[in-house]
Amino acid sequence: MAAARTSLGRVLPGSSILFLCDMQERFRHSIVYFPQIVSVAARMLRVARLLQVPALLTEQYPQGLGPTVPELGAEGLQPVSKTCFSMVPTLQRELDSRPQLQSVLLCGIEAQVCILHTTLDLLERGLQVHIVVDACSSRSQVDRLTALARMRQSGAFLSTSEGLIMQLVRDAAHPKFREIQKIIKEPVPDSGLLGLFQGQNPLF
Template sequence: MLVKGNTGLVVVDMQGNLVEQVQQSRQLVGKIQMLIKGAQLLNMPILWLEQAPTKLGPTVPSIAKLLSDQQPISKHAFDACSSAEFLSYVKAANVRSWLVCGVEAHICVYQTAQSMVKLGYYVEVVTDAVSSRSEDDVVLTLNKCHQQRVGITGVEMCLYELLGDCLSEEFKSILKLVK
């Protein structure tokens, strides 16, 4: 189970050119906005990645605006864990569980999630907050995650799991967010 205070969020490569090419792009952006807002309400650490930003462009404005109090972590390897900067932020967050969302599911999301598991973290890929250019690649990713100790969840599912009960102080705010 995910636990509030011990879970962080990794937002992977939500960059303009790439996001425009993936399946259900508009819905994906909406779900990731909801997930980021929920993570902020729950005071979760959020790590924001950009793959080769000089080539793929910046993060889409609607997501970048939500994360305006921090800077993206630039990377060139598909697996963010290959970046010493990313790993230092992961360690500094001091949490044991991570939610991973973004694009492309079968490349950067999958490789990063898999490496985080190998580093000893509990990781869940947020199924309705990941996408790829091909729906088949998303299905493949989720099947492979299921087989290889990477958990799967959905935006609403993980937010309510982190809340724990309806008496938590964030409940009404999360309820408004998901409705």
């Protein structure tokens, strides 16, 4: 009998969804590289809308932590309030209504809390999880990087925003490619990972 094949982690628009986790006002001054990760998440949302990839948005205890920051560009998305660290219990009905779903693209904060808990719950459901590393952060780089390593150990895929965008498009003949090309040509803000990779971080 042939050995089971390891998942390649392919991402297709028709079987993917974008999760945007808790990018709220009260986190603005406590999360490292907050403006940068919100900018990258906004980039992912723009592409998702062009490719008709659905997107879901959560807010952690918005009464105390405030609304989603406007620069995310999430107008038209109805934020779902939660207190659970994982997004999954709150979005259970949405997930159950999408039997074709295979891949979740995950952006937001904090990496070691809500992103990690969401990842583990999604993996437990048998879904592929793609962490947009330049769109996820924490209050400290140690927590952020350790959480990324932990999620990778558990079976999540670590990708950059551009890597995932190009996987979704797949072909320069795609009718939306020109519009998406304009988006990816815009400079991506440094979210503090470049220097860490150049330093050959042992967590990766």
